[in-house]
């Protein structure tokens with residue numbers, strides 16, 4: 060598998076842009092970073108070492124991240140994180156060979172390393188990357204189609220302000236499926252405020268800058284799940300590393316306590 064041999068026009072543009080910013084030595088580091096990420100073989104130490112060489116200022120860090128998101132993935136799915144994700148899924152499901160449905164999978168690069176770790180891993184996306192083996196399917200249709208065959212739903216970087224992610228999380232909760240989410244939580248750039256149950260500054264303050272009393276705020280849309288930071292559910296979890304200025308973490312949406320459809324695995328809250 061070669062990151063430069065996949066007809067990825069946007070990835071090639073980002074790389075050309077990087078050539079204008081980095082020295083040849085730094086380009087070598089960037090290319091190694093992309094290749095390791097592409098094959099799922101990037102360790103946490105390699106990420107810190109290589110990205111450290113490319114991040115002398117915020118702009119350079121942004122250029123490296125742009126190349127990475129354009130050619131690999133939006134979060135950095137290190138080997139350590141893959142291994143702990145496998146453990147998390149096993150604990151959530153109590154299954155020897157759990158099945159995971161990934162929605163919005165983009166290039167679907169997580170499929171191969173996670174299958175190598177013993178999971179069944181199906182990649183879907185409404186607009187899969189050219190040349191990938193990702194199934195073309197919207198998130199809600201994918202979950203409904205695979206109900207009964209999957210134990211966990213996974214999503215890394217749901218698009219900012221998506222209009223369907225609250226329905227996705229409620230659908231998972233109603234069917235006792237944990238939804239693992241990677242990205243920035245409320246106030247960040249992953250998914251919608253409704254998904255995170257977040258009220259922005261402009262929702263909480265009036266035009267004069269006075270805080271609106273809680274009882275006068277409009278009700279938040281119904282969420283039949285609770286989002287937990289995985290580091291708290293599983294102490295010691297080796298989370299995705301972060302690019303400068305980006306707050307990537309792994310979260311899990313679990314059916315609310317007392318739900319009519321509790322978690323199907325052995326690890327309810």
Ligand SMILES: C[S@@+](CC[C@H](N)C(=O)[O-])C[C@H]1O[C@@H](n2cnc3c(N)ncnc32)[C@H](O)[C@@H]1O
Nearest residue numbers: 132133134163164165184185186197198215216
């Ligand atoms: C920010 S990208 C993240 C892609 C990938 N998870 C990654 O980490 O590289 C968001 C992805 O969501 C997909 N997407 C957008 N709307 C969708 C929908 N309604 N159902 C499924 N996927 C969707 C896009 O095609 C895109 O691949």
